[in-house]
Amino acid sequence: MGPATVAQSALDPAGPQAAQLSHLWWVMFWVCTSVFLVVIAIVASAVLRRNSEPTPDRLLTGSVAFGVGATVAILFGFLVISFITGRAVASTVDAGAVTITVTGQQWWWNVEYIDPAPNLRVRTANEIHIPVGRPIVFNLASRDVIHSFWVPNLHGKRDLIPGYQTSFWLQADRPGVYRGQCAEFCGHQHAWMALYVTAESDAEYKRWLAAQREPAVEPGSDITRRGQELFLKSTCTQCHTIRGTIAGAVSGPDLTHVASRGSLAAGTLSNTREHIERWVRDPQQAKPGNRMPPNAMSDDDLHALSAYLESLK
Numbered sequence: 687m688g689p690a691t692v693a694q695s696a697l698d699p700a701g702p703q704a705a706q707l708s709h710l711w712w713v714m715f716w717v718c719t720s721v722f723l724v725v726i727a728i729v730a731s732a733v734l735r736r737n738s739e740p741t742p743d744r745l746l747t748g749s750v751a752f753g754v755g756a757t758v759a760i761l762f763g764f765l766v767i768s769f770i771t772g773r774a775v776a777s778t779v780d781a782g783a784v785t786i787t788v789t790g791q792q793w794w795w796n797v798e799y800i801d802p803a804p805n806l807r808v809r810t811a812n813e814i815h816i817p818v819g820r821p822i823v824f825n826l827a828s829r830d831v832i833h834s835f836w837v838p839n840l841h842g843k844r845d846l847i848p849g850y851q852t853s854f855w856l857q858a859d860r861p862g863v864y865r866g867q868c869a870e871f872c873g874h875q876h877a878w879m880a881l882y883v884t885a886e887s888d889a890e891y892k893r894w895l896a897a898q899r900e901p902a903v904e905p906g907s908d909i910t911r912r913g914q915e916l917f918l919k920s921t922c923t924q925c926h927t928i929r930g931t932i933a934g935a936v937s938g939p940d941l942t943h944v945a946s947r948g949s950l951a952a953g954t955l956s957n958t959r960e961h962i963e964r965w966v967r968d969p970q971q972a973k974p975g976n977r978m979p980p981n982a983m984s985d986d987d988l989h990a991l992s993a994y995l996e997s998l999k
């Protein structure tokens with residue numbers, strides 16, 4: 687059992703930057719609420735006193751001057767605290783952090799764990815594991831249109847812009863599975879471009895990373911052998927990688943350990959046998975407009991192929 691899923695909310699911060707942003711939000715919320723209540727009280731008192739003597743001009747001028755002064759002071763205060771928060775969340779982090787490159791594309795997230803040794807790099811999709819209490823540097827890029835990487839419990843949004851790499855860091859202070867969501871409209875399936883960040887202990891994280899570095903398991907039964915054969919003979923290999931086989935294309939998600947992930951198609955479907963079959967046969971039904979074409983095949987072939995994919999833990 688891994689950590690529990692946390693409700694997606696910017697107001698339930700689980701890391702230092704998210705805490706700063708949530709703090710800023712609450713300050714603005716309470717100041718704006720107070721201003722609103724004061725304005726409503728003034729309007730109400732004006733309505734109640736509509737039949738009394740007109741207020742002298744001198745007093746009116748004083749009130750307007752006070753209102754303008756208070757507005758300027760409050761807005762200036764907001765400017766200062768926003769600036770301080772912006773500086774704090776944009777701070778850089780020392781070397782030695784875990785570095786992950788996330789590339790957005792319509793409509794999923796390509797995730798690569800960077801390591802100086804190329805054989806220790808890991809490529810996966812839509813699911814990121816991080817150790818609790820350690821800074822994680824994200825390098826962010828896009829392969830097609832503008833997306834935005836947003837895991838509300840951990841940090842604010844950061845746009846992924848084609849041809850321009852940005853980076854930021856975040857840290858999770860407590861274990862949990864944090865849902866993230868593309869936060870920039872990027873086409874038909876923008877709403878179904880989700881990801882999950884699992885923050886876990888250092889030991890669990892290292893175990894996960896070591897498992898991801900392994901090549902795919904060899905099929906251990908007749909049906910999975912047949913599934914692998916079908917996979918390698920079909921058009922699947924034109925887009926997907928399964929390390930340890932001849933499939934090495936990178937335009938679609940890496941499937942080497944697809945069965946270890948909690949969801950399919952960037953958070954669209956839970957990772958069950960039924961959903962794998964549905965997705966392989968007609969991905970357009972579950973997520974219209976996505977880049978994967980439908981695959982006409984017999985039920986037997988579909989079962990074999992799904993059994994193979996399901997074995998890729």
Ligand code: CUA
Nearest residue numbers: 833868870872
């Ligand atoms: Cu990607 Cu919205």
